[in-house]
Amino acid sequence: MSLQGKTAIITGSNSGIGLGVAREFARAGVHVVLNSFSDRDEDHALAAGIAEEFGVQARYIKADMSKGEECRALIDLAGGCDILVNNAGIQHVAPIDEFPVNKWDAIIAINMNSAFHTMAAALPVMRQRGWGRVINIASAHGLRASPFKAAYVAAKHGVVGMTKSVALETAQEPITCNAVCPGYVLTPLVEAQIPDTMKEYNMTREEVEKNVLLTRQPSKEFATVEQLGGTALFLCSDAAAQITGTTISVDGGWTAV
Ligand code: NAD
Numbered sequence: 001m002s003l004q005g006k007t008a009i010i011t012g013s014n015s016g017i018g019l020g021v022a023r024e025f026a027r028a029g030v031h032v033v034l035n036s037f038s039d040r041d042e043d044h045a046l047a048a049g050i051a052e053e054f055g056v057q058a059r060y061i062k063a064d065m066s067k068g069e070e071c072r073a074l075i076d077l078a079g080g081c082d083i084l085v086n087n088a089g090i091q092h093v094a095p096i097d098e099f100p101v102n103k104w105d106a107i108i109a110i111n112m113n114s115a116f117h118t119m120a121a122a123l124p125v126m127r128q129r130g131w132g133r134v135i136n137i138a139s140a141h142g143l144r145a146s147p148f149k150a151a152y153v154a155a156k157h158g159v160v161g162m163t164k165s166v167a168l169e170t171a172q173e174p175i176t177c178n179a180v181c182p183g184y185v186l187t188p189l190v191e192a193q194i195p196d197t198m199k200e201y202n203m204t205r206e207e208v209e210k211n212v213l214l215t216r217q218p219s220k221e222f223a224t225v226e227q228l229g230g231t232a233l234f235l236c237s238d239a240a241a242q243i244t245g246t247t248i249s250v251d252g253g254w255t256a257v
Pocket of ligand 1: 016018035087183185187190
């Protein structure tokens with residue numbers, strides 16, 4: 001089945017992995033709906049730039065993925081979709097007894113609950129159209145834990161579990177639901193962790209990259225947003241029609257250990 005002319009909604013896609021996935025979809029002829037919680041000219045300009053570069057339809061729709069009703073409204077405003085990529089996510093690092101409650105709530109809402117709401121709204125439309133692909137961007141932290149990331153690890157394990165349930169609910173339909181589990185990708189989310197870590201361990205940026213961030217990534221290289229876009233595209237291909245309810249790691253070997 002050709003992907004040309006299909007529509008993908010990618011949550012949290014005005015930067016990083018989401019934007020990378022949107023660009024790879026557009027390159028393949030898929031119309032894309034970009035999203036984040038802001039509503040700046042530059043957000044809309046990103047969509048216009050993709051439309052011009054790849055000759056597809058591209059829109060930017062503001063919706064705050066921490067709010068269930070806005071998650072559902074995003075799907076409605078887009079007129080449904082053939083491909084749903086749940087990618088919006090945030091991080092906060094703190095020991096459990098010092099973890100700010102508002103950060104815990106925000107991580108669970110944005111990284112996990114949003115996928116519940118968008119899937120609930122998008123699946124009926126996929127069923128009507130007779131085809132659908134759901135790709136949940138989880139993390140190596142959906143399969144492994146790290147200290148001080150309890151909320152993120154809980155949310156990402158939750159996403160992996162939810163992915164399996166939805167795959168079973170759609171198993172006899174031409175709809176698949178999978179999770180992609182990246183290791184470290186050098187995006188704004190990871191960039192934001194570097195200055196504090198440099199200070200904390202009195203390290204250079206290079207030392208933080210190699211000795212802290214990539215210690216658990218045996219390849220010692222960051223995964224790229226283009227590689228994640230390619231993985232998402234593969235999950236939309238005919239070759240992947242029987243791949244459902246599983247995780248694909250793009251982590252340089254992290255979860256092999
Ligand atoms: P990023 O900060 O570049 O992108 C996060 C996106 O989510 C941004 O577009 C941001 O605007 C959006 N977002 C944040 N809060 C939102 C909200 N309330 N409503 C709507 N959108 C919101 O980070 P990234 O690294 O590209 O992360 C994307 C996803 O990939 C996240 O789910 C993250 O957990 C996951 N991930 C990232 C890495 C990594 O190393 N970068 C590794 C594993 C998993």
